[in-house]
Amino acid sequence: MKLLLVVLCGFLALALSLAAPAQHDVEMADAPVGNPQPEEHSHYDSKFDRCDGIEFDAVAPDEKGTMFFFKGDHLWKGFSGPSEHANGTFQELDEYHHLGHVDAAFRMHNKDEDALKDHDHIFFFLDDKVFSYYNHTLEKGFPLEIQQVFPGVPSHLDAAVECPRGECVTDSVLFFKGSEVFNYDIKTKTVKKKVWGHLPNCTSAFRWLEHYYCLHGHNFTRFHPVSGEVVGAYPKDARNYFMTCPNFGHGAGHSKPRCKFDxxxxxxxxxxxxxxxxxxxxxxxxxxxxxxxxxxxxxxxxxxxxxxxxxxxxxxxxxxxxxxxxxxxxxxxxxxxxxxxxxxxxxxxxxxxxxxxxxxxxxxxxxxxxxxxxxxxxxxxxxxxxxxxxxxxxxxxxxxxxxxxxxxxxxxxxxxxxxxxxxxxxxxxxxxxxxxxxxxxxxx
CATH class of the missing domain: 2.110.10.10 (Hemopexin-like domain)
Structure with missing residues (x-):
């Protein structure tokens, strides 16, 4: 009897040891590759490495000056650091993920009294919709149709960038679609269409320290916001200027100057x-x-x-x-x-x-x-x-x-x-x- 009991216990222990790996395999099969736990949303792509030379969907700063770079459902905050899921910062964009990636984005510049409420807001464009955020919170009533907010501006944009009065003739926004540029006057809500055939088709655009950049592929071209004129040797690799990457330079090749003013x-x-x-x-x-x-x-x-x-x-x-x-x-x-x-x-x-x-x-x-x-x-x-x-x-x-x-x-x-x-x-x-x-x- 004792011998039979020992044999039965042995078979039971063996069965349990064989069952445990099978359960572990099921848990690992359900988890996304590279993540210790499954994410709530399954549509996410794997993380991007911008040092691989990717093409950004949109670039824009927030009201504090932090520059956001968007690719698919990921974003980067600033000029260094890894990507993260965009819904961690702009939650409502994720609710409309069926619309696709962010097409274009810009930070509004408008200090006129009748439109001050939109100053420093970030506007995101997804297909035919526009989202307005301030302090990373979606404004009430958004998203709206693009033409409801920006009449005369087409859907399915490629890029957008603000152009304050003094750098453009009036407070304006430049919208890019193919080789066409739509200059939107914020105050009059009128649009003038131009064709800058000499400028590459911009997949994203942004303004930084008074200068205007058209990003295309992993390169960029700096342009004049009124004429579209390009002066200098372009395109240049964005990894040398707007991000920290191994084996690439950073900035315009200048270290910080000394604190001795001329x-x-x-x-x-x-x-x-x-x-x-x-x-x-x-x-x-x-x-x-x-x-x-x-x-x-x-x-x-x-x-x-x-x-x-x-x-x-x-x-x-x-x-x-x-x-x-x-x-x-x-x-x-x-x-x-x-x-x-x-x-x-x-x-x-x-x-x-x-x-x-x-x-x-x-x-x-x-x-x-x-x-x-x-x-x-x-x-x-x-x-x-x-x-x-x-x-x-x-x-x-x-x-x-x-x-x-x-x-x-x-x-x-x-x-x-x-x-x-x-x-x-x-x-x-x-x-x-x-x-x-x-x-x-x-x-x-």
Whole structure:
């Protein structure tokens, strides 16, 4: 009897051991490959690696400046990091997955009072539908038919990108479909169709730091948002510029410049720049990141570093050596005919100079040269030095005047004064402040 009981127990243990792997195999067969647990939705593709050279469906920033890259039902947040499921950030898009992938996307720019409610919203286009999000939450009433929100704009778009007034003639959105471009005026809700046959068919497009990019395949082409003009050697590989990939460069080949300014200024459009060697950094678009660009990209006639920059009216003055360049600062900087001119002819002084600044609502430019400050009335004819002061700072690099007063930059530090007059009559320099590397995107 005991022997029979032992045999029966042995058979039972063997049966259980054979059954266990079979149950384990069933659980693994139900789970998606590469995932420890099954996902709630089964339509997801496997994860993408953008360093493989994929073609994006759409690219757009959110209201905080985070750039989103879309492919299928995945997205990437920013210029580095792995992909993730899009429904984790924009849940409602997943409920309409039967419509297909995101065709196009853009972040609205419209500060007009009657349309301010849409400013900084992200609009997604899927087939003939449009979704409006703010703070990653779908706005009430959406999705809607595209023509209900953007009359005259076709369905099944390829790409879209916002174009603020000042860069385009009016606050606009550029919609791409094949070789056709639909320029949508946000205020009048009118559309003008163009054909930019010289530009590749864009599968996505985005605006970043005043520049416009058409992505096609794993390449991109930078273009002018009004004319579609392409200047420079394009296409270029996006992996060298807009993502961090092994064996690929990042950015425009520039490391962060040092925190030693040559000039700093804000124009009448509210665009602020710091100039460092042969580069400039846009300051007022900080949420889109700080990035150095060659000065010649925005002021193509300028080669090398500049000595001083100041804005007066709707013009930007750039001083380089013994010459001065004057640009119209409307939609895009345009050199005024007849310039550059000798600095002596324009302002009545000899170059080079150390710095220049102009305070708001004033017409006197303050030029710093060596250890003196010269005041020149820009409303007078001819323009000549009206008064000259010694200043307590030697070897100034740059200067600016804003709501906080006058800042004079010397190497990695700056001195702050309440007004130009305080700077002129001061005998001792105040305690210096350190330039913020984080704020200006430079290296200490």
């Amino acid at each position: 000039a700093i200024s804000t124009d009448d459009q509210g665009r602020s720049y710091v100039f460092i060697e042969n580069l400039y950094i846009r300051l007022d678009s900080h949420r889109d990141g700080s990035h150095p660009f060659p000065i010649a990209r925005s002021w193509k006639e300028i080669s090398g570093h500049v000595d001083a920059v100041f804005a007066y009216g709707d013009k930007l003055y750039i001083i380089q050596g013994n010459q001065i360049y004057i640009y119209k600062s409307a939609a895009h900087y345009t050199l005024i005919e007849g310039y550059p001119k000798p600095l002596k002819e324009e302002l009545g002084i000899e170059g080079p100079v150390n710095a220049a600044f102009l305070c708001a609502n004033e017409h006197v430019v303050h030029i710093i040269k060596d250890q003196k400050m010269m005041d020149i009335d820009l409303a007078a004819t001819p323009r000549v030095v009206k008064i000259e002061f010694p200043i307590p700072i030697a070897k100034a690099d740059a200067a600016m005047c804003d709501a906080d007063g006058v800042k004079v930059y010397v190497g990695p530090i700056y001195y702050q004064y309440q007004s130009p007059r305080i700077l002129a009559v001061g005998k001792i320099s105040p305690a210096p402040f350190k330039i913020s590397a984080e704020k200006f995107g430079c290296e200490e």
